[in-house]
Amino acid sequence: FSLAVAAGRAQIQQEPLAKTTEGTGITINCSHPDIKSYDYIYWYRQLPGRGPEFIAFSHKGSKAVEAPAGRLSVAADRRSSALWLARPRRGDAAVYYCALGA
DSSP states (O other): OEEEEEESSTTOEEOSEEEOOTTOOEEEEEEOTTOOTTOEEEEEEEOTTSOEEEEEEESSSEEEETTTTEEEEEOTTSSEEEEEESSOOGGGOSEEEEEEEO
């Protein structure tokens, strides 16, 4: 199955498509080089036929993500972040968005 990725705002770049097989971990990267000191990094996903669903947010460092299970990591310079899905299932196939906000 495919995990589709799209950008959350103009200053953010994401891969257009990421693919994996069921149960094989995958990392979805987000670049936000113009991030401000007060900005938080938010991740959402949108399953087919549904509205956006909040996954996690972070300001720096790394934190566990509960659903879908994985980890959100922010680079030391905060110019990029990565969402790692540990054991994705078919039901995790969605559009994944990252966004910045205060």
